[in-house]
Amino acid sequence: MTALAAYLDRQRAHVDAALAAAFPVDPDHPHRLLEAVRYSLLDGGKRLRPILTIAACEAVGGTLEAALPAACAVEMIHAYSLIHDDLPAMDDDALRRGRPTTHVAFDEGLAILAGDALLTEAFAVLTRQAAAAARPRRLVQVAVEIAEAAGARGMVGGQAADLAATGTTADLPTVEFIHVRKTGALLRASVRSGALLGGASRSQLQRLTRYAECLGLAYQIADDILDAEGARTATGKVERRDQTLHKATFPSVLGLPAAKARVRELHDEALAALQRFPARAIPLRDIVGFVVSRATD
């Protein structure tokens, strides 16, 4: 096992345990809603966003414990966005990671509510943590970061733009507009939240933000490349789904070779942003390497 794989496994276990504890099975609680939430949230995902929060916190000298509430919040928001994006009125996906999507396993009404619950509980986790803190200021700033990244000018806005562009011939600015918001904003907030909670200096925060922006865009282009190459069977997602839906993607606009070159550029730029960080930032370096290797190997 590589050092990165061991690191990812270790952090994923922390995140999984914290998420399961946030939604304990409870006989007084509306049963099917909790089941739908747990089904969607505790499904063996990669946990990329919360691991980035933890890794960014550790990169500036912070602890796992300081990062964990924000890490859980970003993963809850990610999980809610997947449930709602999969709905028949949106991307209409029946499978995710090889399992029926939430509205298929339960029903549409419950899937909408499970998403609503996860989004709301993300802010409950963050604000409860802030209320308990001796100095709430950083946690409040983190909650603002996450709310803005998830909201109308961030993730939700990106999904709306994506729906509007589906079936049209999108140009490069449109594709970038969509992805910066739809996936980029929350990845950026995941890294920045960890950095803020770890006590990053202004310059460290700036460099980690640049890292996150490059990583986010590289991640999305890599995802598009894998989709275009039909290599996603291992992920359990229906192959070439984006092409079938005529979704706006980087390979469809740039062509595959240029898309791969762009991923490599973004990789180098992300590493450059980490240059003056100490050894504690190695997981962040390794993560960007891992993200791009999936698409450029």
Place this chain on the structure above:
Amino acid sequence: MTALAAYLDRQRAHVDAALAAAFPVDPDHPHRLLEAVRYSLLDGGKRLRPILTIAACEAVGGTLEAALPAACAVEMIHAYSLIHDDLPAMDDDALRRGRPTTHVAFDEGLAILAGDALLTEAFAVLTRQAAAAARPRRLVQVAVEIAEAAGARGMVGGQAADLAATGTTADLPTVEFIHVRKTGALLRASVRSGALLGGASRSQLQRLTRYAECLGLAYQIADDILDAEGARTATGKVERRDQTLHKATFPSVLGLPAAKARVRELHDEALAALQRFPARAIPLRDIVGFVVSRATD
């Protein structure tokens, strides 16, 4: 015009202006999403929840300005819940307040996203306000109140229980379970938020909480009574919708006379909770009178 009507008009104008300012028309912003948000939010609603926040704040000596961000947040959360509740997978309502519901006026995908955006922006408003405050502690506590009231143990949990009970013969504890969560929790949080932001003492907060709990239940039973009596044409909602859907309601479980008696009891209990408050609490008194008069006149 009665003193209450003038008070409600004045506060509604403040709330409407603040909500419109929170979602300004913006050429850089995904156009249809913003349209759907504004359509749903700026539709001439009664603004009961935000007015309760302001009135509770003023009742303990606080200002309109202190209450306004929380007032906007509770109304955004109320607006999101209406959009999602009206969806075909939930209550499948085509009309609200005499206008097409959001998924009819736009489409289902956009309606889901407009709800998601409103929920997220509610927390953006609250946490931004806390980040700007010299002493964020009260605003953070308010954000916790609102998140918990809206979440899986509050509003979303109530809606899930309501969906589960639809078509079954519900008993009184089930009907109360649903309504305490589905409508009661956010009304309670609206009052408590105003009280907290106005600097309520522990005893004032306790009494205003009792007031809010009685008001919330009275409001819901009154709503059920109006529905059962088919008197809702003026509200633009399809008449006797709840009966058609076999929804769990108080009149269907208690019978109409006992339901009306319960509303009057709750009215008296709400007024008793306000007894030791000064004249500043008159709007709160008048509001509970207004709420019950709709159903018991």
